[in-house]
Amino acid sequence: MDDPMFVPACGEDTAQAISGAELMLLEGMGHDMPPQLYETIVDAIERTARCNK
16 A cells, blocks of 8 residues: 555556456555564465465
């Protein structure tokens, strides 16, 4: 949500272009991975990996 390089609309376009994509707009996340969001991000990666077996 706070990325100085890419506005949320860029992520929305990308998610629409990828079949089965899940768009996550995270409050407080910019163009880095703040430690307080690690668990949220890891959970999303794990969920995606399990769906694509």
